Amino acid sequence: MSGRLFVIGLGPGNRGQVTPEASRAVAEAEFFYGYGPYVERLELRPDQTRIASDNREELSRANAALQKAAEGASVAVVSGGDPGVFAMAAAICEAIDTGPAQWRDVELTIIPGVTAMLAVAARIGAPLGHDFCAISLSDNLKPWDLIVRRLEAAASAGFVIALYNPISKARPWQLGSAFETLRRILPDTTPVIFGRAAGRPDERIEITPLSQARPEQADMATCVMIGSAETRIIERKGRAPLVYTPRFSAGSNQ
Numbered sequence: 001m002s003g004r005l006f007v008i009g010l011g012p013g014n015r016g017q018v019t020p021e022a023s024r025a026v027a028e029a030e031f032f033y034g035y036g037p038y039v040e041r042l043e044l045r046p047d048q049t050r051i052a053s054d055n056r057e058e059l060s061r062a063n064a065a066l067q068k069a070a071e072g073a074s075v076a077v078v079s080g081g082d083p084g085v086f087a088m089a090a091a092i093c094e095a096i097d098t099g100p101a102q103w104r105d106v107e108l109t110i111i112p113g114v115t116a117m118l119a120v121a122a123r124i125g126a127p128l129g130h131d132f133c134a135i136s137l138s139d140n141l142k143p144w145d146l147i148v149r150r151l152e153a154a155a156s157a158g159f160v161i162a163l164y165n166p167i168s169k170a171r172p173w174q175l176g177s178a179f180e181t182l183r184r185i186l187p188d189t190t191p192v193i194f195g196r197a198a199g200r201p202d203e204r205i206e207i208t209p210l211s212q213a214r215p216e217q218a219d220m221a222t223c224v225m226i227g228s229a230e231t232r233i234i235e236r237k238g239r240a241p242l243v244y245t246p247r248f249s250a251g252s253n254q
Contacts, residue, residue, distance in 0.1 A: 002105045005069040006076040007092055009083045009113020010041055014199035017114045025111055029076035033065040038078045058088060062095035069106045082115035086136050086164050116223035117162035120195025123205055125242035127193060127225055132160035137174045148181055155185040160231060160245055163224040167215055175215040182226055186210055191233055191243050193225040194218055207243060
């Protein structure tokens with residue numbers, strides 16, 4: 001008998017940003033699979049079980065969760081942010097696509113969450129007020145030259161760019177290289193937002209011109225947001241500045 005699998009987005013880490021739908025799914029599930037820091041966020045009952053794993057074990061985690069659900073259990077796979085944005089929902093779908101036929105019979109529910117770029121944007125104003133895109137700087141699953149081409153295309157087309165997975169001990173140079181690529185296309189004054197742990201006690205939000213942006217300002221808990229040529233900063237006396245991208249573009253009919 002097939003069970004049920006929830007793929008749950010826990011948001012950026014602020015408990016107030018966990019959706020009621022996600023909380024209901026947590027209450028229903030018996031077994032919880034996820035990256036260690038994410039499953040540790042959960043307040044579970046004695047009859048619920050955590051199965052933590054490393055952040056590079058997405059596909060093996062998906063396989064284990066699907067197998068448990070196929071055996072009849074109620075299972076949850078948890079992600080920070082939104083599970084469909086560089087996270088576990090894609091790994092689950094990939095595992096179903098390539099796995100045993102019985103995994104396709106598992107009742108699957110994907111529950112969205114507040115992803116990092118939305119949390120950071122809300123803390124700083126409205127940088128995503130016009131067209132934008134999200135690009136992961138991790139070259140573990142795609143070649144770096146493809147990332148560079150996507151950065152060039154997005155910047156040239158006027159998109160605001162949210163960079164996920166910007167830097168780590170294993171990938172220390174990619175963010176600096178991305179800044180070099182973007183400086184060849186965008187004005188030096190383009191705002192760069194470093195949004196670390198948005199909404200959590202250790203939150204840090206910095207605004208830096210592209211010409212001065214440094215990789216050292218980010219870590220893996222940071223979403224880096226690159227404005228478009230039209231993104232603006234509103235200075236406010238005694239208050240943090242606001243960053244926003246107008247809802248219209250130059251040459252458009254407002």
